[in-house]
Amino acid sequence: MSTKKSLLKEAPLLEVKNLETAFDIDGTYYNAVDNVSFNVKPRQIVGIVGESGCGKSVMSLSIMQLLPKGIGKVKSGEIIFDGINLDKMSEGQINKIRGKDVSMIFQEPMTSLNPVFTIGYQLQEVLFNHMKISKQEARQKAIALLKSVGISRPEKIVDEYPHQLSGGMRQRVMIAIAIACQPKLLIADEPTTALDVTVQAQILDLLKEIQEVNDMSIILITHDLGVVAEMCDEVIVMYAGRIVERTDVDTLFYNPKHPYTSLLLGAIPKMEEEEERLSSIQGIVPSLTNMPKVGCRFANRCPKAMPECFTTTPKLNDVDQGHEVACLLYETSKPREGVK
């Protein structure tokens, strides 16, 4: 974990400003990401958490300019990476940055790796896209990269196909591909969800080690707060396309403010009571076509909802230095009576 003091002074590596991303559903665009702003500092690990359908993946696809063409679009806002406005770039320009300065790993490595090409071919493809190197150099680099992500016998694995590897090894290969050009920012979307618990821990350790060695920033998308506690410096909690709370990781666990965050924390399963605890947030995230037009989008599931929560949209306000919350309970400088 980077020290907070050193991070505070630095200019952001990534600035997302008032981002609105929408999808065309039957001829109407609906916002899946709604007026979201946040920064990622160099070497910082920022977690994005929230239940399924909260807009975590759409946000990362927006940053990577990988939204499905003709269906999804960035409607407004800015995505500034290392001083460059990504949303204003042509496809050719973004291709030079994607995979080199910013790269991404996904939940299911089998769907991201091409089954008909060897591991070596897929690693070398990234290298050739962004570097001027010979075939022999690329092969050697591919082997070194596989070794750096903890794959034993990389000289053999380099000539194998994805189906010949275990899930954990495939995810290591995906990480090797993602870090091949030493990106400044890695977006990891549920990188360990498809893996069993022991392998999950190994992959998280690997990511952390790479982050430290390469001085890389990471946006870590997860619904697992255990992963957040283990990995992140800062955390963004999303609900129904909006940020509801943003703070450092310690404050998130010891002093959460938004009722949604508290409920998510309450939903962390203990071994013996997994089923009950996970279902402890009543109701579901509204679909894009069913978003409340006004008010707090969490109001109808919120145990602390007041009548005005259904009519007034809360703003993301500072409740403390570096701690923002979008909840009417905190819209005055002091929490209202009875709010802890």
Ligand SMILES: Nc1ncnc2c1ncn2[C@@H]1O[C@H](COP(=O)(O)OP(=O)(O)OP(=O)(O)O)[C@@H](O)[C@H]1O
């Ligand atoms: N291609 C698409 N077309 C229409 N709606 C979409 C599309 N992709 C995502 N959405 C919608 O956008 C919203 C946000 O989805 P998103 O995948 O970002 O959620 P998430 O928080 O990442 O969930 P998960 O943890 O399940 O990946 C959801 O309502 C989802 O149905």
